[in-house]
Structure formats: structure tokens, C-alpha cells
Amino acid sequence: MNIDALEYRNLQSLEEAEAAWLIEKNGYPEDEAAGLDNTNYRFTHAPHLFYGAFAGNELVGYIMSTQAASPLVTHESMSQHDPQGSTVCVHSVQDIKL
Numbered sequence: 001m002n003i004d005a006l007e008y009r010n011l012q013s014l015e016e017a018e019a020a021w022l023i024e025k026n027g028y029p030e031d032e033a034a035g036l037d038n039t040n041y042r043f044t045h046a047p048h049l050f051y052g053a054f055a056g057n058e059l060v061g062y063i064m065s066t067q068a069a070s071p072l073v074t075h076e077s078m079s080q081h082d083p084q085g086s087t088v089c090v091h092s093v094q095d096i097k098l
Contacts, residue, residue, distance in 0.1 A: 007054045010047060011062070017043035019059040020052065020094075027094045034064070034092060042066055042091065045081040049088060053095065061095030 011017055021039040034042075042064055043050050049065035067085035068077035078089045 011050045020062040064092045
């Protein structure tokens with residue numbers, strides 16, 4: 001697959017967030033992968049920071065992030081989304097093997 005042929009955009013639905021979670025679940029060890037509840041929370045609260053790469057209608061990669069008020073990314077700052085925060089916490093960058 002040619003990377004230039006991919007479409008890059010924000011995820012637009014919980015179904016797309018679930019597709020990202022499936023990529024997450026298959027790409028990380030079980031103790032490191034975000035759960036579906038966390039994935040849905042991040043999509044629901046920070047959809048502008050949940051970006052996907054699409055081959056046609058298929059999600060093939062994503063970046064999942066939230067915002068925090070803390071100037072440093074810590075476990076605590078990543079536990080919830082602060083819409084007023086100026087720090088972007090990147091939780092996951094993942095793709096399927098194309």
C-alpha cells in the first residue's frame with residue numbers, strides 16, 4: 001500500500017473508535033493496550049485528538065491523545081481529559097501491517 005494513497009482524518013464515530021481499539025488490542029501486549037472503555041472515553045472527550053489513517057473505508061492506523069493541564073505527561077495527567085489543558089498526551093500510535 002502506498003502511504004500517499006491513505007486518507008488522514010479525525011475519527012468520526014464510536015464504530016471507528018472500536019476499530020482503533022481492535023488495532024490497539026492486536027498491536028500491544030495485553031497489559032499495555034488500552035481497554036475499549038478507555039478508547040471510547042478518549043474518543044468521546046477528545047475526538048479532535050483521535051486521528052486515523054484510512055485505506056478506503058478501512059482504518060489502518062491511528063493516533064489517540066488527550067489534553068492535560070500539567071506541563072509534564074504523567075500517569076495522573078493521562079488518566080483523564082482536561083479540555084482546557086495545553087499539554088497533549090499521546091496515548092497510542094499504532095498501525096496494521098500494510
